[in-house]
């Protein structure tokens with residue numbers, strides 16, 4: 451192993467020469483954005499690949515989330531998870547909607563459906579769950595609650611590109627699902643995102659909203675925003691689709707190698723794989739439990755010293771940030787499982803070009819830390835204890 455840094459991820463890029471013809475076409479046509487030919491082709495091709503009815507392309511997932519809430523006219527309070535990237539809850543504040551944090555399930559770290567009903571008030575209008583690390587939420591139970599209380603469901607599916615359950619794409623559940631095509635994601639268009647929607651009517655409204663609210667040259671029907679994906683990003687998206695199976699296969703291989711390489715290390719717990727359907731292996735999260743001789747932050751530092759830049763996704767919890775921590779639902783006692791997870795989570799590097807030498811270096815580093823460190827450091831109680839606390 452050299453002295454090169456190993457980051458938590460590295461974007462997959464197709465061979466540059468394969469992208470040049472796309473660029474030439476853009477240069478020749480002078481069509482750069484506003485629903486050009488690549489944008490149209492990409493929307494259709496992507497919907498087919500994902501197996502979903504309609505896709506609305508966006509400049510990134512954050513603007514897509516903000517727009518999805520606008521599209522469904524969400525107001526009042528929305529139930530969501532504190533265990534996510536901050537964009538999830540920020541999209542609510544940008545809409546003047548109050549986030550209500552509900553704890554997560556200790557196995558999947560997704561919103562715990564058993565705790566949703568207790569958080570519903572007369573002001574609740576929607577649920578905003580996250581398929582965290584691409585692991586599907588309990589979509590059936592969430593939908594049952596939404597049906598009983600007449601709530602909308604918007605899935606933050608930023609991590610869930612290509613994930614399926616027994617019924618096909620995970621993106622077909624709820625009213626809308628939001629994807630991210632950011633550089634750090636399984637599938638990237640440099641920056642980008644999308645809303646997956648069930649019918650033409652909702653697609654039309656979302657398409658107006660992402661184009662300032664314009665319905666035609668002279669008619670503005672809503673307070674829209676500029677969320678359009680450019681021709682450059684759409685062209686790259688088309689080319690990236692040609693490599694997605696390779697990307698997923700490499701990720702599957704790395705996931706399997708980690709599980710094998712880390713098995714038997716006391717205190718290192720790999721999150722379970724999804725039980726059915728197809729995973730995208732977007733992240734490789736481990737929990738550093740009390741049987742490991744170091745706590746999570748000490749292990750994180752040890753890995754950094756070996757040029758391994760793992761990440762603590764998602765620490766701190768969203769509920770800890772200044773704009774959220776005053777909310778009653780943000781209090782620690784309301785979300786003990788999320789806190790316990792945030793304190794011991796570590797996402798290890800996973801990306802298609804991670805070679806076997808780097809992978810072995812990471813596994814060996816964790817093994818050697820486990821072997822060398824004899825004095826147990828004080829660590830928080832295991833997740834199961836937090837659940838019953």
Ligand code: T4K
Pocket residue numbers: 457458459460461510511512513534535537538580606608609629630631632633634642643759761763
């Ligand atoms: N909802 C959820 C659940 C999300 O996780 C996210 C984004 C969103 C919504 C919003 O989606 P977008 O609006 O971004 O489409 C990263 C990403 O910036 C963010 O997109 C992502 N979630 C989040 C989980 O991770 P950082 O601050 O950790 O990124 P950064 O720049 O530290 O990158 C991590 C590592 O990746 C670097 O150490 C090196 C590598 N890297 C990164 C970039 C940007 C590269 O090799 N090349 C690159 O171009 O947030």
